[in-house]
Amino acid sequence: MGQVLVRLLPPLGLTMILSVTALAIATPLGLALGALRAELPDRHPASRAIDAWVFFVRGTPILIQIFAIYFLLPKLGLQPPLFVMGVGALVLNSAGYQIEIGRAAVQSVPKGQWEAALALGFDRQASLWHFILPQAARRMVGPVMNELSQLIKASSVLSVITIFELHKAAEAISSANLRFSEVILVEGFLYFVFIFGISLIASALERRLSASGALAGAGSFAR
Amino acid sequence: MIFDWVAFFEYLPRLIRAAGVTLQASLLSLGLACLLAPLLALARLLGPKPLSAVVQGMIEVVRGLPPLVIIAFAYFALPKVGVVLSGFWCGVLALGLVGAVYAAEIIRSAIESLGRGQLEAALALGFARWRAVLEILLPQTLRRILPPLTNEFANLIKASSLLSVISVHEISQVGQSLIFETFVVIEILVQMAILYLIIIGSVTILSRRLERGLGA
Amino acid sequence: MTLLTARGLAKRFGSFTALDGVDLDLNRGERLVICGPSGSGKSTLIRCINRLEEPDAGTIAIDGVPAGDLQALRRRVGMVFQQFNLFPNLTARENIAIAPRKLLGLSRAEADARAEALLDRVQLAGHADKPPAALSGGQQQRVAIARALAMEPVLMLFDEPTSALDPEMIREVLDVMVQLGQGGMSMIVVTHEMGFARRAADRIGFMDQGRIVAMAPPQQFFDAPPHPRLVRFLDNILGH
Numbered sequence: 001m002g003q004v005l006v007r008l009l010p011p012l013g014l015t016m017i018l019s020v021t022a023l024a025i026a027t028p029l030g031l032a033l034g035a036l037r038a039e040l041p042d043r044h045p046a047s048r049a050i051d052a053w054v055f056f057v058r059g060t061p062i063l064i065q066i067f068a069i070y071f072l073l074p075k076l077g078l079q080p081p082l083f084v085m086g087v088g089a090l091v092l093n094s095a096g097y098q099i100e101i102g103r104a105a106v107q108s109v110p111k112g113q114w115e116a117a118l119a120l121g122f123d124r125q126a127s128l129w130h131f132i133l134p135q136a137a138r139r140m141v142g143p144v145m146n147e148l149s150q151l152i153k154a155s156s157v158l159s160v161i162t163i164f165e166l167h168k169a170a171e172a173i174s175s176a177n178l179r180f181s182e183v184i185l186v187e188g189f190l191y192f193v194f195i196f197g198i199s200l201i202a203s204a205l206e207r208r209l210s211a212s213g214a215l216a217g218a219g220s221f222a223r
Numbered sequence: 224m225i226f227d228w229v230a231f232f233e234y235l236p237r238l239i240r241a242a243g244v245t246l247q248a249s250l251l252s253l254g255l256a257c258l259l260a261p262l263l264a265l266a267r268l269l270g271p272k273p274l275s276a277v278v279q280g281m282i283e284v285v286r287g288l289p290p291l292v293i294i295a296f297a298y299f300a301l302p303k304v305g306v307v308l309s310g311f312w313c314g315v316l317a318l319g320l321v322g323a324v325y326a327a328e329i330i331r332s333a334i335e336s337l338g339r340g341q342l343e344a345a346l347a348l349g350f351a352r353w354r355a356v357l358e359i360l361l362p363q364t365l366r367r368i369l370p371p372l373t374n375e376f377a378n379l380i381k382a383s384s385l386l387s388v389i390s391v392h393e394i395s396q397v398g399q400s401l402i403f404e405t406f407v408v409i410e411i412l413v414q415m416a417i418l419y420l421i422i423i424g425s426v427t428i429l430s431r432r433l434e435r436g437l438g439a
Numbered sequence: 440m441t442l443l444t445a446r447g448l449a450k451r452f453g454s455f456t457a458l459d460g461v462d463l464d465l466n467r468g469e470r471l472v473i474c475g476p477s478g479s480g481k482s483t484l485i486r487c488i489n490r491l492e493e494p495d496a497g498t499i500a501i502d503g504v505p506a507g508d509l510q511a512l513r514r515r516v517g518m519v520f521q522q523f524n525l526f527p528n529l530t531a532r533e534n535i536a537i538a539p540r541k542l543l544g545l546s547r548a549e550a551d552a553r554a555e556a557l558l559d560r561v562q563l564a565g566h567a568d569k570p571p572a573a574l575s576g577g578q579q580q581r582v583a584i585a586r587a588l589a590m591e592p593v594l595m596l597f598d599e600p601t602s603a604l605d606p607e608m609i610r611e612v613l614d615v616m617v618q619l620g621q622g623g624m625s626m627i628v629v630t631h632e633m634g635f636a637r638r639a640a641d642r643i644g645f646m647d648q649g650r651i652v653a654m655a656p657p658q659q660f661f662d663a664p665p666h667p668r669l670v671r672f673l674d675n676i677l678g679h
């Protein structure tokens with residue numbers, strides 16, 4: 001078991017790199033598009049495009065989104081490395097959820113904050129940039145930490161396109177030594193330690209920030 | 224990239240059959256989750272300390288694992304303890320368990336969000352603790368938990384795509400093998416996406432109706 | 440001498456008429472208090488003056504020049520809100536300094552110096568580095584006044600500035616406002632604080648159902664109320 005654990009550490013590293021990279025791209029993207037969506041009328045073409053993205057991501061399993069990237073990019077003549085495809089799929093998925101988080105965060109900033117900024121003479125765009133977005137970003141801390149756990153879990157599905165993250169590596173090891181249950185136990189232990197740890201940090205952060213109106217992150221199990 | 228309608232309709236029937244399997248797996252695991260979830264929630268809220276602690280530990284473990292790992296574990300570990308099931312039923316068990324755990328958390332937090340006042344009022348009237356929870360608190364939470372529960376059902380449907388890794392012939396598995404067999408990529412991907420959107424979309428619409436019907 | 444001229448201001452919310460054709464003139468340096476029952480249109484009136492609400496009809500001119508550019512208008516007109524609306528993520532100093540820095544092009548040092556001077560003026564020297572959450576309601580409202588003053592407005596609007604305050608803090612805010620008026624600032628204050636109105640106002644207006652139905656200097660306003668509905672209002676509010 002100890003040997004398996006050691007061999008799973010580098011793939012665990014890859015899982016973390018995939019998840020954190022995707023989070024680092026998807027969070028600003030989600031906040032920006034969420035803010036845009038909150039500002040634009042429903043009928044605006046950009047609103048329609050954002051809504052379509054959210055609809056597709058929430059209405060299909062992440063597996064389909066991974067296939068879409070994996071099979072369609074080559075059809076378009078693009079052949080990026082697997083890692084890029086993996087991150088791309090996670091970003092496609094995560095941003096789809098974070099757009100809703102960002103929009104909720106922007107809309108949860110009290111109307112008085114807008115009015116104070118406008119009354120000082122800031123235009124709408126500057127008010128959003130200087131005052132509303134910084135406050136919305138704080139409110140997103142809880143949901144974003146939660147999103148990191150979701151991404152770590154979701155990255156396991158990248159195993160289907162042979163990215164050797166934690167789950168794929170565990171699969172490979174177990175089909176070589178045929179000790180399936182033991183390897184899965186070790187793998188599960190590694191996932192659990194990280195995801196549970198993140199959830200502890202997240203709830204501590206949420207408690208500290210709840211005074212300033214932070215949004216609570218709601219856990220959900222699959223993408 | 225030209226959309227090949229002939230290929231689209233040639234493979235559609237096989238994917239529609241696979242959608243039936245997706246639906247079956249989702250509904251069966253939903254049923255299992257609905258049976259288990261209230262038991263888990265009540266065990267956590269009302270059970271004696273050790274039971275409550277064990278249930279809470281189990282919930283945390285399931286929440287801390289990718290569903291894919293739980294499905295793989297059910298598939299490989301159950302036969303070891305003498306439970307030999309088909310991939311389909313292993314998957315239903317695994318998804319049912321995962322769904323139950325998330326639903327139990329929804330129920331628990333809804334009951335806890337009612338605050339102590341409601342519980343204390345019921346206790347003061349002479350209700351036993353378990354009757355207070357079952358007869359006073361639980362009915363109050365129903366309208367509040369239905370929307371998140373239907374949302375979890377949508378998640379259950381999405382998660383059923385993971386059963387493709389243990390060779391259950393649902394949408395994702397059938398679509399994937401068709402792509403590798405025929406190299407017809409776009410048409411089949413579009414079909415897969417549309418089938419999921421239809422199934423999940425109808426659950427979402429149903430959930431909105433329920434919400435409005437209950438005035439939640 | 441006329442600073443503000445408003446003519447025929449009208450505003451409806453759905454079927455509710457908040458403003459029903461209001462005319463208003465304010466002289467430079469004049470302190471006007473507006474009172475009236477809730478729903479009478481007082482807040483809507485001053486929110487229309489800096490166009491936080493867009494009036495359905497009517498014109499507004501400052502110094503005889505029709506208010507054109509929205510941001511330019513708002514930079515010249517300061518606003519103090521009932522709920523303070525300080526930016527919770529910024530310190531007291533930053534709350535005051537940010538608009539002069541971003542909108543008037545002051546350097547950080549200049550804007551900070553202006554903020555410190557204003558904090559001193561509202562008796563809050565030494566609180567510059569505190570976030571709003573660390574200040575009492577009365578202190579927050581004084582920071583909010585300083586924030587509006589930092590833009591060096593020609594007119595200050597106060598929308599029920601003491602309604603959200605505990606009784607013991609109302610005084611400290613009103614004192615700052617009295618001083619401000621004595622310093623020559625033109626002000627329109629929506630408030631129920633009749634003591635303040637008597638002490639600091641040049642004129643008091645009474646609004647009812649979207650109109651200014653009475654307008655008089657304090658002495659006449661209280662001693663010989665020029666409108667029957669005002670008599671009833673004063674009876675209620677002063678507990679006669």
